[in-house]
Amino acid sequence: MTPTVEEVHRAEFGRVVAALAGRFGDLDLAEECTQEAFVEAVRRWPEEGTPPNPGGWLTVVARNKALDRLRRESTRQARHEEAHVLHDASHDTPGPPSSVVDDRLRLLFTCCHPALAPEARVALTLRLLGGLTVPEVARAFLVEERTMAQRITRAKRKIAAARIPYRVPSDAELPDRLPAVLAVVYLVFTEGHLPGDGAEEVRADLTGEAIRLGRLLRTLMPDEPEVAGLLALMLLTEARRAARFDGGRLVPLAEQDRSLWDAALVAEGHALVRECLRRNRPGHHQLVAAVNAVHTDAATAADTDWRQVVALYDRMLVATPTPVVTLNRAVAVAEVDGPAAGLALVDDLPGLDGYHPFHATRADLLRRLGRRDEALAAYDRALGLATNPGERAFLTARRTEVVDGP
Amino acid sequence: MTQYLMSVWHENDDEVYASEEEMQQAFADTGRFNDELQAEGHWVFAGGLHPPSTATVVDGTGADVVMTDGPFSEAKEQIGGFWVVEAPDLDAALALAARGSKACRGRVEVRPFQGE
Numbered sequence: 303m304t305p306t307v308e309e310v311h312r313a314e315f316g317r318v319v320a321a322l323a324g325r326f327g328d329l330d331l332a333e334e335c336t337q338e339a340f341v342e343a344v345r346r347w348p349e350e351g352t353p354p355n356p357g358g359w360l361t362v363v364a365r366n367k368a369l370d371r372l373r374r375e376s377t378r379q380a381r382h383e384e385a386h387v388l389h390d391a392s393h394d395t396p397g398p399p400s401s402v403v404d405d406r407l408r409l410l411f412t413c414c415h416p417a418l419a420p421e422a423r424v425a426l427t428l429r430l431l432g433g434l435t436v437p438e439v440a441r442a443f444l445v446e447e448r449t450m451a452q453r454i455t456r457a458k459r460k461i462a463a464a465r466i467p468y469r470v471p472s473d474a475e476l477p478d479r480l481p482a483v484l485a486v487v488y489l490v491f492t493e494g495h496l497p498g499d500g501a502e503e504v505r506a507d508l509t510g511e512a513i514r515l516g517r518l519l520r521t522l523m524p525d526e527p528e529v530a531g532l533l534a535l536m537l538l539t540e541a542r543r544a545a546r547f548d549g550g551r552l553v554p555l556a557e558q559d560r561s562l563w564d565a566a567l568v569a570e571g572h573a574l575v576r577e578c579l580r581r582n583r584p585g586h587h588q589l590v591a592a593v594n595a596v597h598t599d600a601a602t603a604a605d606t607d608w609r610q611v612v613a614l615y616d617r618m619l620v621a622t623p624t625p626v627v628t629l630n631r632a633v634a635v636a637e638v639d640g641p642a643a644g645l646a647l648v649d650d651l652p653g654l655d656g657y658h659p660f661h662a663t664r665a666d667l668l669r670r671l672g673r674r675d676e677a678l679a680a681y682d683r684a685l686g687l688a689t690n691p692g693e694r695a696f697l698t699a700r701r702t703e704v705v706d707g708p
Numbered sequence: 709m710t711q712y713l714m715s716v717w718h719e720n721d722d723e724v725y726a727s728e729e730e731m732q733q734a735f736a737d738t739g740r741f742n743d744e745l746q747a748e749g750h751w752v753f754a755g756g757l758h759p760p761s762t763a764t765v766v767d768g769t770g771a772d773v774v775m776t777d778g779p780f781s782e783a784k785e786q787i788g789g790f791w792v793v794e795a796p797d798l799d800a801a802l803a804l805a806a807r808g809s810k811a812c813r814g815r816v817e818v819r820p821f822q823g824e
Contacts, residue, residue: 417798464820465710467797475799 304352307343312514314357315340315433320405321361322368323430323468329412329458331368333430339364406431407522408468410515414483415466422457423486429454431518432490432511442493442508480523484532484587487515491536496690503547503692509540527581531588534574538594541567552696556603568598589618608637625651629660641670658687662697669704677704711752711821712801715790716814724788725813737811745793750804756789788814792821 305313315336322332339360353359413426421443428434428442440450460466471479494508516533523529545562546553553559575595578588593614600606615631628651636644645667654660665680681701688694718724725731745751760779767774779786791808795801798818805816 415798417802463822464712464801464818465797467799 305356306352307340307347310343310352310356310360311340311433314360316406316409316431316518317357318360318364319430319433320409322364323409323412324405325365326368326372327468329430329461331371332364333458335364335367335371336360338367404470404522406518407470410483410519411470411479412461412466412468414479414486415461416479416482417464417466418457418460420485422453423482424489425450425454426457427486427515428490428511431515434511442490442505476526480526480528483519484528487512487519488532488536488587490515491539495539496693498689501691503550503552503690504543506543509536509543512536513540527578527583528585528587530574530581531578531585531591534571534578534591535587535594537567537574538571538591538598540564541571541598547692550692550695551699552690552692554696555597558603560601563598571595571598584617584621586618586622589614589621606637608634612638625654626657626659629654629663633663636667636670641667645671656687658684658693661687662693665697665700669700674704674707709794709796710801710823711792711794712798713790713792713817713819713821714801714805714808715817715819716788716808716812717785717817718788718814719785730813734811734813738808741808741811742791744807745791745804750793750795752792752794754789754791757787760786 318336318339319329319332322335323329326332342363343356343360347353409431410427413430414423418426424443425439428439429436434442436451436454437447439454440447443450445453491509491512494505494510494512497503497505497508513533513536516529516536519526519529520533541564542555542558542562544564545558545560571591572595575588575591578584578591593611596607596610596614611634612631615627615634618627619631629648632644632647635647645664648660648664648667651660661680661684665677665684668677668680678701681697681704685694685697685701688697725734742751742754745754763779765776765778765780767776789812791804793801793804795804798820801818801820805818809816
């Protein structure tokens with residue numbers, strides 16, 4: 303089966319933009335000419351057939367369009383740089399040069415540069431590397447299309463005007479720069495995994511896109527354990543997708559039908575976690591992935607090695623001592639030492655009053671302790687903050703159980 | 709090469725320095741940083757400014773020229789000084805700004821000049 307233009311679009315858009323950006327150093331030109339090349343593909347492929355190397359075809363067409371533009375623009379003042387570009391173009395060959403991979407990595411680091419606002423980093427990455435349209439990016443983040451278009455335009459203008467470099471940071475800079483890239487990918491994933499827009503329980507298009515970016519990073523930076531950790535974490539979470547909702551209602555981990563888990567994704571995630579263990583350079587994403595590996599390793603919820611989970615959260619707390627990590631650790635402690643021990647850890651936590659998982663966790667622990675009134679109050683707080691329809695349905699059902707109680 | 713304005717901003721009513729000694733140290737460090745900028749070839753121009761209360765605003769956009777005492781805006785933050793530097797890209801300029809900020813004990817805004 304030859305791929306359709308849509309399939310090629312997802313796979314190749316970022317690659318073509320990256321190649322052109324690397325060649326011409328101009329993101330606008332790269333984006334527009336890539337777009338035009340796809341328009342031409344939509345027109346020609348159905349009649350002429352999909353070319354054997356669609357990515358190569360698109361890159362050549364887009365590159366020629368860019369060269370045409372530059373020629374037209376340079377008729378009045380021939381600039382030295384352009385003469386150089388035109389000279390280079392005389393030996394156009396479609397084969398993918400080895401630097402294509404580096405181009406995409408460069409593009410990713412440019413899109414995620416710390417001088418750009420975090421929301422602009424996510425938007426640019428999805429638009430330029432993910433090939434999502436501006437309306438699609440706007441919908442992903444509940445922003446008006448016009449606002450999102452401006453955000454992307456502004457970011458591109460800043461990259462050009464301030465000369466944000468188009469390169470992969472040096473090894474010395476990498477520890478400072480890689481986390482921002484991983485954060486963008488993870489943000490795309492969580493937005494798909496548990497969308498907060500109140501419309502859908504899950505956005506598989508976004509989780510899929512994040513995993514694709516994660517796989518790309520993994521290919522491009524095979525020796526970075528946090529890259530492997532992030533990919534493992536996403537795969538092990540995605541593996542449970544089919545079991546996470548039942549009739550639009552969130553199913554907690556302990557009650558999920560484990561036969562619905564995607565065994566191939568679980569196996570791939572476990573292999574990555576084992577690789578991280580061998581490398582022994584732990585980081586936050588790797589530890590979260592390891593927690594997920596413990597869960598997906600258990601045949602039944604009762605088989606879960608909760609002591610191991612607590613130990614992993616202990617290590618995470620050393621590196622990332624945040625209230626959210628403490629909260630997640632408390633859930634595991636409740637399984638080992640009982641809900642009272644978990645609740646004691648949760649009740650002291652500062653700064654989480656606006657975070658619905660805090661109230662949902664308290665509600666569950668209070669419910670298990672038989673403290674009905676307090677549990678109901680906590681469910682009400684959680685329901686006042688939660689926006690995901692599947693999660694709201696779950697919390698509402700639990701609350702009803704407590705009301706009807708034994 | 710791109711030229712960047714690196715401006716130093718202070719909160720209006722802030723005592724910029726904790727003590728006389730710290731002020732002297734900041735001046736000395738900034739002087740040394742200026743020397744380094746020149747030696748490394750980044751230097752274009754730099755200067756410190758008197759406080760915002762010494763400023764006068766001139767408006768020649770209407771029929772008459774109008775002069776007003778005081779800084780242009782009542783913004784919480786005011787410019788205290790600046791460098792103009794030359795750097796190959798933003799990463800290089802940001803690295804210079806980090807050194808400048810440390811030297812002068814102030815936050816620095818980095819902004820590119822328009823070319824040609």
